[in-house]
Amino acid sequence: MVLAAVGQICSTASMSHNLQQCRLLVQKAVSMGVKALFLPEASDYIASSGPETISLAKDVKESEFVLGLQEEAQKANLCINVGVHEPAQGGQKVKNTLLWIDEKGEIAQRYQKLHLFDVEIEGGPVLKESNSVEPGPSILPPFPTVFGNVGLMICFDLRFPTISTALRTHPHHPAHLLTYPSAFTLPTGHAHWTPLLRARAIETQTYVIAAAQVGRHNEKRVSYGKSMIIDPWGRVVAELDGVDVDGGKELREGEGLRGPEIAVAEIDLGVVERVRREVPLRARGDVYGEVWG
Numbered sequence: 001m002v003l004a005a006v007g008q009i010c011s012t013a014s015m016s017h018n019l020q021q022c023r024l025l026v027q028k029a030v031s032m033g034v035k036a037l038f039l040p041e042a043s044d045y046i047a048s049s050g051p052e053t054i055s056l057a058k059d060v061k062e063s064e065f066v067l068g069l070q071e072e073a074q075k076a077n078l079c080i081n082v083g084v085h086e087p088a089q090g091g092q093k094v095k096n097t098l099l100w101i102d103e104k105g106e107i108a109q110r111y112q113k114l115h116l117f118d119v120e121i122e123g124g125p126v127l128k129e130s131n132s133v134e135p136g137p138s139i140l141p142p143f144p145t146v147f148g149n150v151g152l153m154i155c156f157d158l159r160f161p162t163i164s165t166a167l168r169t170h171p172h173h174p175a176h177l178l179t180y181p182s183a184f185t186l187p188t189g190h191a192h193w194t195p196l197l198r199a200r201a202i203e204t205q206t207y208v209i210a211a212a213q214v215g216r217h218n219e220k221r222v223s224y225g226k227s228m229i230i231d232p233w234g235r236v237v238a239e240l241d242g243v244d245v246d247g248g249k250e251l252r253e254g255e256g257l258r259g260p261e262i263a264v265a266e267i268d269l270g271v272v273e274r275v276r277r278e279v280p281l282r283a284r285g286d287v288y289g290e291v292w293g
């Protein structure tokens with residue numbers, strides 16, 4: 001039985017505080033016999049402004065956060081999937097990066113977020129991620145793990161099924177498991193988070209693991225939470241709490257709902273195989289073109 005854990009935290013601008021939260025989740029994951037821990041987007045920090053986001057970015061070789069998690073992974077013989085920031089364009093911007101740290105503590109894979117979140121929601125958040133973040137150049141092909149082939153995406157990528165379909169239909173390593181580490185806003189989280197995640201799992205017939213930031217990061221930002229693991233049939237097999245749609249006001253800075261927590265589920269490649277056998281999805285690429293060129 002191969003277990004995965006989805007972790008939910010509330011990152012602030014303090015990297016050491018955030019590392020502490022993640023270390024706690026590593027301990028919980030290890031005590032439950034988990035093989036990989038999936039952590040949210042921007043686990044290293046969430047800042048109050050674009051300039052602050054840029055000023056806090058550290059090269060992974062000098063990041064106490066990343067080095068700390070590499071050490072944890074190696075000590076615990078655990079894979080860690082974690083969202084961080086890296087400096088880009090000579091310090092003028094950052095990369096929104098997702099790392100796969102293997103059980104030896106090495107950074108084995110790295111994906112840079114393709115789609116950036118630029119929104120102006122009436123009565124809700126105004127966020128311009130592209131002011132401070134450089135968009136990624138390419139899709140990372142899925143890579144083999146103990147969970148089968150893993151395809152990495154981040155947060156807002158969830159709204160673009162072309163990328164999940166491309167990972168699912170990769171000619172050499174078609175994905176069995178897709179990730180969406182996130183920091184969803186409250187209004188969009190309430191309206192879209194669960195249906196989008198379930199749709200991605202159902203249409204690709206893969207496991208979906210979505211680790212989410214939760215609670216109040218600073219005076220301006222609150223994240224929805226509701227981290228989950230979904231199986232290839234679309235069943236939510238592990239789930240954590242989300243913030244109420246009009247909630248968050250009572251939360252203090254750095255406060256999530258119940259402190260750092262994990263939820264655990266078995267990843268069974270037999271279920272992937274069965275769902276794909278029972279309901280074959282043969283796309284009509286001959287009609288509408290292949291996605292993976």
Ligand SMILES: O=C(O)CNC(=O)[C@H](CS)NC(=O)CCC(=O)C(=O)O
Nearest residue numbers: 042117127129155156183184185188
């Ligand atoms: O700011 C950071 O440091 C980390 N990055 C984020 O939190 C990003 C960009 S602001 N958030 C999202 O993409 C939310 C997407 C979303 O909420 C939706 O698609 O509805």
